[in-house]
Amino acid sequence: MAWVGNARLMAGPEEAGFLEAVFVPGSRLGVRADDPLAFVEVAEVEEVTTIRVPSGRLIVDSPWSEDHGREIAARIPPGSYRVEAAWTEAPYEHGGEYFDGRECAATRLRVSDDPVVVWEAGVGVNDDIGEADVAAAGFYSDNGATGAIADAEAWEALTAPFHDFVAPWGMTPVLDRDTESLCDGWFEKSSNEGFKADLIAFDVPEGGAPVWIGRTRTGTVASIIVPGQMATTPLA
Template identity: 85%
Template structure:
């Protein structure tokens, strides 16, 4: 039987178009906001790492958040899942130098290989789906412009390195800030936090500053195939 979800959660045409294309190498996602003649092109889809999700419950939120984290309502089978990044390039010139404009367009938790037939807003367990802004469900990314995906049960333990770093930095004065107890991946674009007590991991990544939407890709039967959080791009959509 085909999946019948809440119509109010369904992504609109512009968002659905972006989500359908962002992990397709060679796709054009729009043009540079400051140069309508330069396309933003998906140049690579890369596996960043895998993360363990033993409970099947997920929090998608800023790892710097001071609350308990925003748990999404969608559930996945407990297991280990690939985290992938879509890289885009949109060349530009500045000060007589040329740059490739490489950016993280989106981060994806790949739950299954099954095709996505519908994109839905990643509502939280505490969200009121009657709210007018439910189609823009997401999280506050704070000044650090960072998001994270991790097992909900292990969230507090997995985000502890970020909070310890913030506390140590605030108290260190002019001395060098301490290293975070996390693993840098992809040249520092991503951070991974692990906890062997929970046998779980967190992946942290760049997002747009202020607000980051969360999207759930569902299969024909309604199971979750992927969870995508867009990155921060200097992009204008194509007409």
């Protein structure tokens, strides 16, 4: 039986177009905000790592969140999943030097290889889906503009290195964060063998960061995407 979702959660045409294109090498996502003649193109899709999600419940939030983390309502089978990055390039010149303008346009937790037929807002378990702004469901990322994906039951243990690094006033902070740096520092991975779980942290837009769920024809979750920071103007 084909899955029927909540129409109010569905991505609009602009968001859906971005989500369909951002992990397709060669796609044009827009132009540089400071140069309307420089196209922003998807240059590469790279597997960053895999993370373990033993409970099948996910939190997608800032690793510095002061509460228990924003658990999303969507569920996935317990297991290990690929984390992928969509890299864009938009070459530019500055001060006589040329740069490739490489950025991470989005981070994806790839749950399955099944085709996505609909994108919906990643609402949290405590969200009121009757609110008018439900399609913008996401999390706040004021502290360092960083987001993270991790097993919900292991969230506190996996985010501890981030909280220890930024110590409360009057306490000595940890000088080296107990995480693994990946992709030249674009990503950080935290692991906990007690829970047999991992966390992946990545750059997100300052302020609000949307979370999008890609569902298959039967409604199962195929992917979870969080857009990154990009100085991009969409194509008309």
